[in-house]
Structures are given as C-alpha cells and as structure tokens.
Amino acid sequence: MPRSEEAAAWTYAVYNAVREVxxxxxxxxxxxxxxxxxxxxxxxxxxxxxxxxxATAQPDAHYNNSNVPWQRIINAKGGISPRGANGASQQATALEAEGVQVTRGALGEYTIDFTTYGWFPDRLPSDLSSEEEDEE
DNA sequence: AGCTTGACGGTGA
DNA sequence: GTCACCGCCAAGC
Structure with a gap:
C-alpha cells in the first residue's frame, strides 16, 4: 500500500471519484x-x-484497471495525454466502445468534445449525503 | 540520501 | 491567441 495513510486516502478518493463518472x-x-x-x-x-x-497501489487489489474507469479521465484540453502513446490509443478505443466520439488528430492526438461528453458536477453524488467536511 | 520527472492546471507575461 | 513558471506528492535514477 502507499507510504502513508494520508496518501492512501487520497488515492482511494481518486478511484472512488473516477468510479462516479x-x-x-x-x-x-x-x-x-x-x-x-x-x-x-x-x-x-x-x-x-x-x-x-x-501493484504498488493495490493493497488488496480492490481497485484495478477493471473496476476503475480510468479511461474516462482526460486532460483539461479535452485530449488524451501522449503518455506511452500506446496506452493512449487503448484509452481512445475504450472510450469509443462506450459511445464516446474520439477525434483522432494526424499527430496521434486524441480529442474528446467536453460539450457533448463532459461530466463536471459541482460535487460527487455520493459526497452529498456524507463524507468530507469542507464548506465555504 | 538527494535530485528530476511525471496520466495536469491555473495564472501571469 | 501562445509560452513559461509554480504547486503538489510519489516514483524513478
């Protein structure tokens, strides 16, 4: 598991949030x-x-690339980061399989239209009923 | 043990 | 509109 409880909490929170997409x-x-x-x-x-x-972040394999839709996370520009390039294409394919229209650039760049497929709630659905504490 | 890089983003120039 | 710098934390060298 991660080095500290705090880091673990953050990591799990990320996975949980991603699953809400x-x-x-x-x-x-x-x-x-x-x-x-x-x-x-x-x-x-x-x-x-x-x-x-x-395997570093899978203390009990509760979270893995199968139950966490990491493919739905892209950068603010609406594109898939170059990363390993190969992984980017995999992500693009996975998104298309879900019905998301992915525009392929000549440079191997992948772009998704946030206007159509973007999901930006103010708060996580599961976060409304409980958890967290910060207000304003 | 220290330094650099990295699935990013916002702001300033 | 584009380019550069900073922040955050962990993993890699």
Whole structure:
C-alpha cells in the first residue's frame, strides 16, 4: 500500500471519484482534484491512476484497471495525454466502445468534445449525503 | 540520501 | 491567441 495513510486516502478518493463518472462520459484530472478538495493537485490524480496499473497501489487489489474507469479521465484540453502513446490509443478505443466520439488528430492526438461528453458536477453524488467536511 | 520527472492546471507575461 | 513558471506528492535514477 502507499507510504502513508494520508496518501492512501487520497488515492482511494481518486478511484472512488473516477468510479462516479457515468458510462459514456468523460472528465478531467483537474476536476477530479477539485472534487476531492485539492484543486491544485491535478498531478496527484494522474499519479494515483498511474499506480492503478501497478501493484504498488493495490493493497488488496480492490481497485484495478477493471473496476476503475480510468479511461474516462482526460486532460483539461479535452485530449488524451501522449503518455506511452500506446496506452493512449487503448484509452481512445475504450472510450469509443462506450459511445464516446474520439477525434483522432494526424499527430496521434486524441480529442474528446467536453460539450457533448463532459461530466463536471459541482460535487460527487455520493459526497452529498456524507463524507468530507469542507464548506465555504 | 538527494535530485528530476511525471496520466495536469491555473495564472501571469 | 501562445509560452513559461509554480504547486503538489510519489516514483524513478
């Protein structure tokens, strides 16, 4: 498991938030971070998702690439980060399989229309009834 | 043990 | 409109 309880909580929160993303919809790293109360840490969202593919972040294999729709998380520009390139195409394919229209650029860039497929709630559905504490 | 990079994003120039 | 810098935390070297 992650190095600290705090880090683990963050990681789980990320996975939980990602699972809230409806089928056929996409959201951004930054939005997930915002929902978790860490608008300045979109990077950590990516870090956590990265760990999803590694055994490091799977203390009990409760979260893995099968039950967490990481494919629905793209960057704020509406595109899939280059990453390993190969993984990007895989993500694009997975999204298309859900009915999401993915525009393929000549440079291997993938773009999704947020206007049509974007999912940006102010608060997580499951977060409304309980959990968290911050208000304004 | 320390330094750099990385699935990003917002703001300032 | 584009380019550069900063923040955050963990993993890799």
């Amino acid at each position: 409806p089928h056929g919809k996409v959201t951004s790293y930054g939005h997930i971070a915002r929902l978790l109360g860490k608008p300045e840490c979109p990077r950590q969202v990516g870090v956590s998702l990265k760990a999803l593919l590694s």
